[in-house]
Amino acid sequence: MTGTTTLTFEALTELIGEIFLKAGFSPLAAASLAATIAAGERDACKSHGVYRVEGCLRTVKAGKVVPDAVPEVEDDGASGIIRVDAMNGFSGPAFEAGAPLVAARAKKLGIAALVINRCTHFSALWPEVETLTGMGVAALAMCPSYATVAPAGGTRPLLGTNPIAFGWPRPGTTPYVFDFATSVAARGEIELYRRAGKAMPEGWAVDAAGQPTTDPAEALAGAMLPFGGHKGSAISTMIELLAGAMIGDLTSTEALDWLGTTTLAPHHGELILAFCPERFAAGRADPFAKAEALFEAVAGQGARLPSQRRFTARAKAAAEGITLTAEEMALMERLRDKGLDAVQTL
């Protein structure tokens, strides 16, 4: 297939939203997920861009997510923990229900937590922490996934690719944000290598026999590796504890048992912590001025801030649009026209 299609962010969001509405998503879920996926394409984060749309539909068709679930908020209006039960739906509507509450509570108490239970979470975390920095708080988000990563020193899947993201608000400019899988690479990255028929870099994964591999298919059938050896393994384990065991939700191993496959989007919980820097600093110093001095010092060494590549891609997309390949566009059109009939569950 040849030729490309260039769309505005709004047009791509609308196209993905149409697909989701046709597949039975609630208008809120369709809008929320479509904006997150379109933002992945806009910010050049293809591992969580349009290729995820088909996976969402397959997960619906397999009966593993409720596309029109209405999240239920549990909040007594005073405590530091706000809980949202996603009611087995996608995480987006649950996050949107809880985000303004957790930001407001953090401003009141200094710190607050948003616990999301029983959600399907397939997306990048930066849209969430950016939403919270936009509300004036710093944020730390994390969730398990499904067991695809061996612990450091091990050879079999046990941990998830367990993402962790942090955002710090910067008055007058884009926030400081990092967001990464605790595996060497996100599983979505390996899937893109598989689709492109390319070998992966060394050190990302072992095959089913526990031997190092650069073959994406062997890696997907084997185990991915944590980033930074024992350090990434420990952070990933912490995420299993805080955003799985502690919040009364599934660990990555339990999530895989529940789903029965890694070909659908995973179901588990999520933990998001919100901090009010002014409340923590309590007048001792200006935390935002100190942060700016630190960021300037980073840039002063010729290093770049995380998310700088994304924000550059975002500006380029605003000026020039978002370009999809002919294959990607054909898939979007097929999913829009045929809905759930276009996908298989295996």
Ligand code: NDP
């Ligand atoms: P990357 O390794 O691509 O990027 C990690 C972070 O490091 C980004 O914030 C990136 O900023 C930054 N960065 C990269 N290179 C540099 C550099 N040279 N200097 C400074 N900062 C740098 O991310 P991953 O592949 O690990 O993860 C991709 C996405 O997958 C994440 O958004 C994550 O949330 C998502 N994910 C979601 C899962 C889920 O279950 N929902 C599971 C696993 C992953 P920049 O983007 O600007 O390059």
Ligand code: PYC
């Ligand atoms: O890319 O590792 C990943 C991933 C897992 C679940 C959603 N994304």
